[in-house]
Amino acid sequence: MEKTNRVSFGSKLGFLAAAVGSAVGLGNIWRFPYELGQNGGFAFLIVYLFCAFLIGWPLMLSEFAVGRMGQSNVAGTFIKITGTRRWSWIGVMGAVCVLLVIGFYAVVCGWSLEYIYQAISNQFSGQTPQGLSESFTIFTTGTWRPILWLVIFLIINCAIVVGGVQEGIEKTSKVLMPFLFTIIVVLCIRSITLPGGLEGLKFLFTPDFSKITPSVILSAMGQAFFSLSLGMGCMLTYGSYMRKENNLGKTAFQVVGMDSLISVLCAMTIFPAVFALGIDPSKGPELVFITLPNVFNHIPGGYFWGILFFILLAIAALTSTISMLEVITAYVSEQWNINRKATAIGTTLVIMLLAIGCSLSLGVWSDFTILGFNLFDFFDNFTAKILMPIGGVAISIFFGWVVDRKSREAELTNGGVLQLKYLKLYTFLLKYIVPLAILAVFIDQLLR
Ligand code: PHE
DSSP: OOOOOOOOOSSHHHHHHHHHHHHSSHIIIIIHHHHHHHTTTHHHHHHHHHHIIIIIHHHHHHHHHHHHHHTSOTTHHHHHHHSSSTTHHHHHHHHHHHHHHHHHHHHHHHHHHHHHHHHHTTOSTTOOHHHHHHHHHHHHHOSHHHHHHHHHHHHHHHHHHHTOIIIIIIHHHHHHHHHHHHHHHHHHHHHHTSTTHHHHHHHHHSOOGGGOOHHHHHHHHHHHHHHTTOSSSHHHHHHTTSOTTSOHHHHHHHHHHHHHHHHHHHHHHHHHHHHHTTOOTTOOTHIIIIIHHHHHHHSTTHHHHHHHHHHHHHHHHHHHHHHHHHHHHHHHHHHTTOOHHHHHHHHHHHHHHHHHHHHHTTTTTTTOOBTTBOHHHHHHHHIIIIIHHHHHHHHHHIIIIISOHHHHHHHHTTTTTSOOTTHHHHHHIIIIIHHHHHHHHHHHHHHO
């Protein structure tokens, strides 16, 4: 394998901040709490943790290892490792998947900016729940406002990625992630100490195992995949910037642990607040944009907490979209030999077009559908149900079966330096459990 002097993250902490930043996003704050609320509270949490550690961890470790082994972008790494182009389709598919994910994700990122603005200009105050719901619908189905916000968001995102791996991504993550963590802990304490808030915790931590059906297990796994940014080469790309002396298994474990912790903290923030006001806890996606502003209207200091919450949402979203843009930027600039800055800007323009399409598909373009879905939902479903699972299976088969055992173990142990007690368990999970479990989800979802 040829040696390259690839840029790397400057420190272990910097890497961790960036990888956790990629993982923690709308998936944790927006999706996890309502999935938990709808699927049996604590029982769902247990199932989720099993999925995150038994499927997510081995897969994340494998993505890190494949990236660091080939020292290249999402497609180039497969070419460098095998010396052929036979497996590079995994990477190309990953890059396409990321492009589609960021297309719809950026729309919601834009909403988070609008809601920071609304919170600061005190627009929730005095509105009834009905009014909040109507203004959410009017805003999201409107034409110009959501586009304006998503364009602003994507420009900020682009500026960070143009800054490079160390100066842009690492520095930003190192500042934003501790900030994010502090905000969430503060919000969580505020929420639990509301009168009646403990009821929400009781709801969260009382398991209702009757709600655990095969389809709930499968949705927990889908959530783990999305929340851990797996199956499309994000962690692979970040892994390629990892230093040779870093402990991949431990780092992957820390990322999975932090991501799960933050998901749980988000749920522990949202449910006590919702219970304190006597609102139905199993509310779906509107939990964050309609229910919470209503909560902020009713609690002391709600003006301030509202601003803080939507800043949290925007930061979490931003550190995720940075990692998405990096996947495509590294791929296009390295494989096609184009200047990195030009690539990041060009890619951002393409993403803007896709995101504008997704945004309009909720309003004036809602009549245009693909297989019965508007563009936004089509991108969401096509990536989550088809591309990510295929990517996950492909990576586990590649690293578990195609790469020979000696090279695999050399990469995992840093050339024999580390003694890994979990090597056997990891290999078993990687070769059998991960692909079979993902296939089960895949087939189930196709049949639904
Ligand atoms: N993990 C992010 C979240 O939970 C989403 C994401 C998916 C980020 C894929 C990067 C790649 O919101």
